[in-house]
Amino acid sequence: MTATGTRPRSAPAPEAGRANRPGWIALAVWAAGIAAVFTAGWYLRRAGLATEDALPPLHARLRGHPLTWQMAPAAAAAAALVAVLPRAAARLPWRALLPVAWAGAALWAVALAACDGWGALARPLDAPTEYPAGLAQVRPDPLEWLRTFTERLGGYTTHVRGHPPLPTLALWALEKAGLPGTGWAAAFVIASGTSAAAAIAVTLRCVAGERAARAAVPFVVLAPLAVWVATAMDAVFLAVAAWGTALAALAARAPRPVRGGAAAVAGGVLLGSLPYLSYGLLPLLAVPLAVLAAARPGPRVLAGLAAGLVVVPAAFTLLGFWWPDGVRATLDTYLVSRGSAQRSYSYFLFGDLAVLGLLTGPAVAYALPRTAGALRRAALERALSPAAAVALPASAALLGVLVLDLSGVTKGEVERIWVPFAAWLVAAASLPGCGSRGWLAAQAATALAVQALVLSPW
Template structure:
């Protein structure tokens, strides 16, 4: 495929004017699919066939009294962001827009979580099943803990034994840096997760042009997945993947050999850490591969990226943690557990996709036919438009979700597991409309995105 010049800030707006009927059909399917999955889940639970979750397909429960006045700060934040984001995305300087988007995403996540009180920001990490509860076993000798991680796996907390060692070690490092406790851990997770908005915008600017990247920023900030940025560790995984991909894209664009090499190695180190954060992140490599396909880096940049990729696996192997053994041990504990392994494969095959729909919102559903059309035209004409360059990473993330869903490993609890994948899909929401990019028409879809998050927050009580 021959790419057109997608790097100039004046790149054409994402494909528009192709008709709105497919988009509205997709929104109808989105809404009907979510309603059907929750209805079936209610029936299965009432029949005693799905008892692992109180509100399948979510690992959550319905609120007995939906939130009312306590939602006011989140509603105000949503209204302000809907009003300001399109203007900011089109008017602010790029270097100003990125930290502003980061701050906006953090504000949105915090405003949603604070509906349950400020203590709700750290409360998910206070659970005895979470990573901080396992730090006591790390403190005496972190190297010994790492060497014996696999053989002692059964004695760890649920999330520690369900993941490789790196998430726990990251919180241990935060503690050693003088920031102990779940309050600092929550701040770290929220700040890092919100920063992914800037990372994805940087990536899109490299592969699709600045105009397309600016169009995506408001949707990235107001994504419904912010519900689980505060506070699930998967938001940190999202940040690592997003910044690794962004650095790889920047390296492909840099003319200076030294700066390109540094960016490539740094990006490789971050991407190489993904399998050591979560075993389920392997399919997410489809996204950086799509970005590399779009950016076509020089051979020396690829060599530096590969050199960075092997750093974390080599370090963990030398320190005594053999990744395949970790996979096998975690799978064994998963199969003997009475949790997600007991859930219905057939139900969650569809239920997990419905949860993805909640994380991404109706604007993404509306845009998906346009994204598919942009990719189809790019394949047919062998000319890459900005819209196709936005759509390809989004479709790569969707492919990763489908692979995990079909595998049956992710049966339930995917509202947090899908976060690193869903953010890339949200970027495709910018492909949904004709007219200026970003323009006033985007505010209606931003409002729909915010309303989705507010509705879930009001009606659902999640442990994350």
């Protein structure tokens, strides 16, 4: 208290305004960049220079009639989650918070997809270009299918030949387990993809502390990327990467060597499977590397991770699939196709980043300057604050996106491809000075607007 009995302010209003200015500038760039990219895409398509997509840079089309009353359940779910999640994240016991985060993410993804009717949950997987359509070629002899996968690649469906064999084999295994059909496949995709909310929370608790992890949960659950979690197989890729990273972080923090070693091996197996789920997931390994740099695991954990990492590559190699051959064969089919290889590199160089902005939302754009500031302070002080520990995997995910974007391999259709990367970025919206119920509502509103206006094949 001062001599006059009044409480001094923690920061004068002008100073607070200056601190927030970079965030508002970043938000303005986010909005202007998205608008500019969609406007340029409209002009290119009108000129006949971008005919592969109806609504570039999205592989989607604008709805003839925007959804109205159909959005009511999703809007109600958004309102309930915005109201409940911050309080639940702050007050629930940690073990109870994880299933709540999972359930909240599943509710949000399903509510958005169901705006087009319950059939929309499985409809994307019914397309003749998708993985389930290729299962008929696997059923007679999966081992023979795997051995000849590369040489027979041209005869497979679009998504089968565009990826390594593991996603198709996962759906085949689901069918063999007595869960056939695209309905069960959709349930598998949604359940696994939304579980990543819990995995990311576990990871952040290990490296940034429980308070930071709790703050991130509402933003991870209500991320706009949920529009594409139901039902794109990339949601499964997100789950595998997120749980592999979470297990690696748990191993680094485990008090008992045996438990830590087991978690390390399991995490390594999941992370080692990423290149066999999608060739484009290799840069995503920057995220677990960033987490390990923050957690500083001991030699036993690193040895366990290394042992786990070789399991899937060794198994596929022994069974007849050589990963480099798969890359070359997929690239050949990509170059001769009339799909994404024909798209403009210069347009999608920026267009893909605009799509990332849609997946992550305005709160992440506002938080980016604080993310950079947290990392800069950590470098200067040589100490990792909780904010920097949240910013580190987010920045690693952004680096992975930039690598793929600059490579030119990901030209379009990134609304699903970016999902495993974007989920780590949304956690940055919870940084001090950024996370609030208002920003959480803005994230939900972004997803609702996209769902109401855009009809996506996924």
